[in-house]
Amino acid sequence: MxxxxxxxxxxxxxxxxxxxxxxxxxxxxxxxxxxxxxxxxxxxxxxxxxxxxxxxxxxxxxxxxxxxxxxxxxxxxxxxxxxxxxxxxxxxxxxxxxxxxxxxxxxxxxxxxxxxxxxxxxxxxxxxxxxxxxxxxxxxxxxxxxxxxxxxxxxxxxxxxxxxxxxxxxxxxxxxxxxxxxxxxxxxxxxxxxxxxxxxxxxxxxxxxxxxxxxxxxxxxxxxxxxxxxxxxxxxxxxxxxxxxxxxxxxxxxxxxxxxxxxxxxxxxxxxVETWYQAHEPKWQGWSWAIQWPKQDKQFQFLDIPARSKRLLMCDESQAATWRDADGGFWSLYLIRWNPGNLQAESAKVHRPDVCLNAEGAVMEHDFGTHVSTVGAMPIPFHSYSFRMGEDRLYVFFCLREEQPGEIAGTAIPEFEGTGMFQRALRGRRHVGEQSLEIAMSGYRSEQSAQEAFQARLGQLLKVRADAAARAGR
Structure with a gap:
């Protein structure tokens, strides 16, 4: 304010x-x-x-x-x-x-x-x-x-x-x-x-x-x-x-x-303070991974995110698409990014599935916790849920990734006021970027079948930058 x-x-x-x-x-x-x-x-x-x-x-x-x-x-x-x-x-x-x-x-x-x-x-x-x-x-x-x-x-x-x-x-x-x-x-x-x-x-x-x-x-x-x-x-x-x-x-x-x-x-x-950060801050090398949109899949289409929603998110980049997978499941993917230096990046921690989907009338049935998926050599934590929305059951996989120049840190459910700021300051890191990835799936009989489909497809959807994967593997 x-x-x-x-x-x-x-x-x-x-x-x-x-x-x-x-x-x-x-x-x-x-x-x-x-x-x-x-x-x-x-x-x-x-x-x-x-x-x-x-x-x-x-x-x-x-x-x-x-x-x-x-x-x-x-x-x-x-x-x-x-x-x-x-x-x-x-x-x-x-x-x-x-x-x-x-x-x-x-x-x-x-x-x-x-x-x-x-x-x-x-x-x-x-x-x-x-x-x-x-x-x-x-x-x-x-x-x-x-x-x-x-x-x-x-x-x-x-x-x-x-x-x-x-x-x-x-x-x-x-x-x-x-x-x-x-x-x-x-x-x-x-x-x-x-x-x-x-x-x-x-x-x-x-x-x-x-x-x-x-x-x-x-x-x-x-x-x-x-x-x-x-x-x-x-x-x-x-x-x-x-x-x-x-x-x-x-x-x-x-x-x-x-x-x-x-x-x-x-x-x-x-x-x-400025001298400390100038001496420690590395050059921004870009996002550690990107989305490979499955444009060849059935019913693939990009979604238009309303300008009003973008103003609410206060983000720098937002993309969304839906498609039908080969096994008949219906998928939605949302990618939202806050560039380094955007002071509104903290709002990323508010726009989570357990908050936004509940606001849209969905009822959360299960919180399956966090699991780590490996893409290339990079471990990426995802938090998974199941929601009931009308007659449909949605399985949602969510990751909010905090990226700093020269550093990689991901968490599925970040804390609002955690100890991360002390770690950033000690390493002289500022101008942190945030990217939020949310994948929602429907048409699957159980959490296990949705999890298997998610793990099988994730490597095709994400392309990890080589140097980022190398740093994560160390």
Whole structure:
């Protein structure tokens, strides 16, 4: 999540203009600032290796906010520490939420939005049926994705409500009420959006859904922000008289020597971190394997991945195809890649079969765990599942492969905040690429028959780069 970078500075300026008189400086605050400053180099070192990890961003932001608060305590004691705590802590609203938290909220919002949409459509006379995060209408299927569910709108609304609460100097209870009201307005607006899109799809065809999708999203944003601003304006109380600004020499008010030392420390940290990675980072040699599409098979066809889905995935490359195998089984293959340096690569860990297929109405019957398949001399781990989707049983094989320059690492079910970032940093590896491979098969009697067919065909579908296979074999 992002936000206007000047918002915290603006709020700090508002507080500075009517700041209270400083109390006795807290001399011990400098030791807290020094301790937090010592955390900055290792945090930046890890963040450079894994910029997509929320834990790195949060650690760095908390350290910076803590240092700023310590300087305020050193300059103006507890009086300034309390007074400036909100604008300095406000920078935390710009830090991305942990992916596990986003995933939980997204799933709940998508399922809830789909359910509410179906209920409203039925009330207004449009037949609809919910299947996971899908809304089935007579003319087609509407997928309630993360964008439609409003997760990004909720993140923006948290930031906006906190900003407006401070701007209008609302009391704590009113600030909380403003946030709750803003979140409720956002959720309601997104439900109305999906109802309108579904209604258009039912009367004008599914092309109308794609045609008005982005416009409806913009309307939700404008309406949500406008209503929240109106609520904040109505909640404001009569303006309290501002305290007269204290005309203190800036050299006394702010601990300039300590500020200068910290700036030098931050600069030295950036230079040291960049030097470390420049000295260890090898040249990117490309992906370790590629897909050999079976264009000669029956009913082979490439699938068009909608632009909306690509924006949701935030990937650099996506390909998909379906075909019927010689034994009569129906196969689907999806390849998605996030190039090295793409900070959205962490989203690859969210788009997994146990998440996405469940969202489409499939029911997971079995999780068969991870097994390793060898292609050429390269071991590739796959996680396999079986799903029930209507009358069909799907056998799904999934691998998410993390590739770094000069390194190969694959895992079928990666951890969100694991120890991989320490290993990357120690080896001086950054700009990690991710590629996701998912193969879904139907028409097989059992997991064993599907597994046998998968193992027999995998070597024909994947072409491993020779030098990558050699490194993997060592």
């Amino acid at each position: 992002g936000g206007p970078p000047f918002w915290p500075l603006f709020l700090f300026k508002l507080r500075w203009d009517d700041r209270p008189a400083p109390s006795v400086p807290l001399q011990g605050a400098i030791w807290i600032a020094a301790a937090l400053a010592l955390l900055v180099p290792p945090t930046r070192w890890l963040q450079e290796a894994a910029p997509e990890r929320a834990i790195c961003a949060w650690s760095f932001a908390l350290a910076v906010a803590g240092i700023a608060l310590s300087l305020m305590a050193l300059a103006g004691g507890t009086s300034w520490l309390r007074w400036f705590s909100f604008p300095l802590a406000f920078i935390l609203t710009a830090v991305p939420w942990p992916h596990s938290m986003e995933l939980m909220l997204s799933n709940s919002l998508m399922h809830g939005t789909a359910g509410a949409t179906v209920e409203i459509l039925c009330l207004i006379g449009i037949p609809a049926l919910q299947a996971g995060n899908l809304v089935h209408i007579e003319t087609g299927v509407i997928d309630i994705d993360e964008a439609c569910s409003g997760i990004r709108s909720l993140q923006a609304m948290v930031m906006l409500s906190l900003f407006l609460g401070e701007l209008f100097r609302l009391k704590p209870a009113r600030r909380l009420w403003l946030m709750v009201a803003g979140l409720a307005v956002t959720i309601l607006a997104n439900v109305i959006r999906t109802v309108v899109l579904a209604s258009l799809g039912a009367h004008q065809g599914m092309n109308a859904v794609d045609r008005y999708h982005d416009t409806a999203g913009l309307c939700v944003l404008v309406v949500s922000l406008s209503v929240t601003l109106l609520i904040a304006y109505r909640l404001r109380s009569s303006k309290a008289p501002m305290l007269a600004p204290q005309s203190l020499p800036l050299r006394w008010a702010l601990p300039v020597p300590w500020c200068t030392a910290l700036l030098v420390w931050f600069l030295a940290t950036e230079i040291a």
